[in-house]
Amino acid sequence: MKVFNPNDTAHTLKFIPREYIEGLPCEIAFFMASKDSLIVAGAVPIYNEGFFDMPFSQTFKEDDRGTVRVTTSEGQIIYRGKFIATANKGATLTQNIYYYE
Numbered sequence: 001m002k003v004f005n006p007n008d009t010a011h012t013l014k015f016i017p018r019e020y021i022e023g024l025p026c027e028i029a030f031f032m033a034s035k036d037s038l039i040v041a042g043a044v045p046i047y048n049e050g051f052f053d054m055p056f057s058q059t060f061k062e063d064d065r066g067t068v069r070v071t072t073s074e075g076q077i078i079y080r081g082k083f084i085a086t087a088n089k090g091a092t093l094t095q096n097i098y099y100y101e
Contacts, residue, residue, distance in 0.1 A: 017078040060085035
């Protein structure tokens with residue numbers, strides 16, 4: 001589960017990829033649960049101690065949620081997961097229910 005702050009426009013998606021492909025441009029696709037829209041941001045992943053960091057700019061609204069998918073320019077999926085946009089730092093997910101501490 002990735003958590004993004006809706007008060008920021010600059011974000012970094014940090015993930016462990018299925019395959020380490022450095023230097024290829026990738027697309028981050030956000031499938032929003034609240035609507036059938038798709039938001040795509042392009043970026044080049046940066047290798048950082050076993051993780052890929054992908055900086056991108058996007059505006060989210062509070063409680064936006066859905067799935068995120070990262071694909072290479074060749075169409076290969078290297079990451080797939082869920083996300084939520086919340087300003088609450090204590091957000092946790094348990095059995096698809098969000099709890100705020």
